[in-house]
Amino acid sequence: MFFRPGTLVWPQRQWLQAFFALTWVGAALWFAYFVVPNFVRFVPGLFGLLVVAFSLVWGCFAVYCPKCRLRLLFYAWSNEAVSGWLAWVLTCSKCARCGYDAQVSR
Ligand SMILES: [Zn+2]
DSSP states (O other): OOOTSTOOOOOOOGHHHHHHHHHHHHHHHHHHHHHTTSSSSSHHHHHHHHHHHHHHHHHHHHOOOOOTBBHHHHHHHHHHTTTTHHHHHHHHBBOOOOBBBHHHOO
């Protein structure tokens, strides 16, 4: 659905999916603490924040260029616009550092 063959993240799409799932679950827990504090207490809320932090760090290491291991998420966050990093990660087929082309190597 979001992932296309011939992109850099295609071989690692399950990691990226896990990253999104973890981030959403953690963020939902953290926000639920503010929205319904009687239902979600501080400790589960804090746990949600930790899950988000963990998934961000882990996502940085789990999603990389197959050739030079450029950390794609980290690269996108530091070089792409706030609104454009996700589209870049999902559609990028050529590594920005080593020039590895996932279209050719497919
Ligand atoms: Zn590369």
